[in-house]
Amino acid sequence: MSEKLPLPLFENIGVVLPMAIAFGWAIILLVIDLFVADKRAVGWLAVLGLAASAVAAIIQPTGTEGTFLNAESRAPMIGLDPFAQGIVLVALGVAIITVLLALEYLPRQGIERGEFYPLVMLATGAIMLLAQGQDLIALFLGLELLSIILYILAGFAHARVASEEAAIKYLIFGGFATGFLVFAIALIYGATGKSSLGEIAAASALPTFTASDNLLLLIGIGLLIVGFGYKVSMAPFHMWTPDVYEGSPTPVTAFMSVAVKAGAFAALARLLVFAFGAQAAVWLPILAITAALTMLAGNIGAVVQTNVKRMLAYSSVGHAGYILLGVIGAGATAANRELGLQSVVFYLVTYALSNMAAFGVLIALERRGEAAWSLDDLSGLFGRSPWLATAMTLAMLSLAGVPLTAGFVGKLYVFSAVWSGGLGWLTLIGVATSAISAFFYLRVILRMFTSEPSREVQTFTGTGLRVALVVAAVGILLVGVLPGLVVSFVQHGGVALGL
């Protein structure tokens, strides 16, 4: 550091290539959008860009670090390990499905605007930054970029009051979260004098690290958990979730419930596990109690909902709790780190498939000015559109964690991770809340199969929606029946796929 070398600020461009494709293509697409009348074409072009980004992410060998070096210390700001690679691919997959779901949804709702698709791509790029960031600055950039885009997306159906309300609510709560995070970063930097995660860990382990610095650091960690708690809808910071999820345009809700969570969890896990591993004794109990509260609040809250979209919002709170189990498992002991992080990625894959399928079915039931989200509207769906009902059944079974669906293997993974981290009681709470959750997921299934339709609800399916539903439903079964491939992917990254 003493010698000021005119070093290039980045090397190993492949690590940021996926992100660069997403951001770059989004900008180009914004321009293309001006000249294309058929907004659907813009959507398909976005799918293309996202797919290209995914290919770039898969073929990039993992374990590489050292891109966008920190100018001062030359520590890496962005890297790509199997964990980041997994999150990046989940985000890209969810983004592709979101675009497919939106293709016919937007015109039907009268809110079709070309910039929707570039915005989704930008948000996805931000999530990739969150997943790959190795530095407080990079992580904060990613989070803020993501949040700002989401404020816009949540209010995208701005003729509708609910959508505007969702945007404003999200903005206010997001502002709070940002405040906490900025303060947290300031305290952490103040305590350690470093912003790179690896260096923070090293600095806090030095014998010169004083007690007062440690106090600052611990407060910083606490604020960090609060800030991220808002973003991933962790209890007790989850109150905004049902309203925002219900009010936002449904494809946006689907995107928020999975991709945004994936990014925020990736950043939270990386911070806690890699930078603050030494302080685990302090944050682990806090996080464990929060996880228990989250699972309880989400799953108990969902029991009384009769609006399926709102029910899925509460259920997504519950699932945030299960993902948290993986993070806790990773932080519990050093030996357990790999298992925990793998379980987080795996769980996100399964949760992404299930939630996208569920929201896809809701989109098929939704038309302009009238949303058919109540349980009654699902009554007898099997008789009217058996394929939609089958997709919804798979989604519900998977969210409940019934074997041979993806969700079961996901739960098995996170439960194992947290048990092996020595927190068996959390496994028990996870199990108990899973049992509760079976109630409201099962209710949807039985409604579709056993009741007669209470009123005529039209269903809409177009090519995009069909493709999305088939991908998600087949994915649920495939990952549930043959989880081996995904397991070896989350264990070894893209290398496992023979790349």
Next chain:
Amino acid sequence: MIGLPLISLALWLPLVGALALLFLPKEQPQLARTVALVFGFVTLVIAVVAAALFDRSAPGFQMIDAFDWIPGLGIRYAVSLDGVSIWFFLLAALLTPVAQLASGAFIQRDVRGFQALLLALEFSVLGTFVAQDMFLFYIFFELTLVPTALLIGRWGGEQRVKAATQFFLYNFGASLFMLVAMIGLYLTHAAQTGLATGDIAVLIDSVATGKLSLDTTMARLLFGGFFIAFAVKMPLWPFHTWLPLAHAEATDDGSIDILGLLQKTGGYGLIRFAVQLLPAATAWAAPAVGVLAVISILYGAVAAYAQRDIKRVLAYSTVSHMGFAMLGIFAMNALGITGAITMMLASGLATGALFLVSAAIVARRGTRDVKQLGGLWLPAPILGGLALTAVFGSIGLPGLMGFAGEFTVMQGTWTSSALGPAYIIVGVIGVILAAAYLLTMFRRVFMGELRPANEGFTDLTGREIALLGALVALVVIIGIYPNMVFAPMQATLQQIASGVSQALALK
């Protein structure tokens, strides 16, 4: 062995059948029935061939088909048979075609879906009995819930949705505790032996050789996890409340036989996971469980006596039967477990036959209320005769299968070091009560004057006689010569019993 993966064949064929049904035209119910029956029947044939090739003298798992399923986690697809599972495997393969034939024209609505779900249920039940990896076992065990809940919820009686919901939630919730116990066992085993595996054979071996030594508290907690799941499934008092509703609200045809099979998965699981894998904790819990089992025997019998609905009487009678099975299992000796398995088979066959009787009555009279029936023997002597034999088989009259089971359970419990004579002295009252409630039901339905409303009641058709007759014949034949059931399991049970005493000695 003939080189074919017979067990896998028998296991997967029903699922293939269920999927094949979905491609048939919807408006041809008869075609769907025929195709489903062919699959059910071929599965039975394969299962019988597999059982014939089973080496009766060898203990442990045989005819293993296995490959790595999730190599990263050490979870394998492994299916096999041993002396414990072979009879359950056969029972499931037998009862499915019986259920399919019994359902006949009873189900009119969406026949294709109904038959597909029956086959899917057979797949999951067979899988539960042949799975040799505990996670695979869990998967099949849970999978049984989905087709069953849909069968009850879509084709059941008036309270069908409530029954389906209650059934699913009880069993799903309870099984999750088993999942925790499995994770605990798996991780502890991996930590102590360095081998991450869910293979039951390996785990049993580690327990027997002392490679896996759980501390007392942990073993008891794990036992608790398994026990909750299986006690709800069997069901044991006070976990039984889902059962009467589920049985009463299920379809009125004979396909309900399969519901009875689910209870057997509970007893089977206890033998595998409690007695074989956690012998010390099982011995510790045996006295308390024994008390619950005795309460189940008596409670089931008393509750059955109070019912007016034939299906409810039968549902409670299975609670009583499973109490006996529970006693046999927790006796933890070869005799007791032999009796428990026989008891469960007898319950499956005799109660299954009585459910067919109930189906025949409902098909003719439209009611299961014993007060509205009466004197049916006069117009339907064949039905009455077969029903009486099944009733005697269920009560445990000597010379019939129920007696073989009960008597062996009593012997086992009496000589058991984990339980003892006291349990059986109280439990035997249940046999007397069984005679009371079943004969009362029989008297009310078949004896006395023929009510005017029952005029024109017809006797069984040829097909019904064949079905009911087949089940009743098995009850009689096995009752006269129980050794044909006992013999194939002895090698395995001796091994289990010696494993238990070995593990207890290690403590």
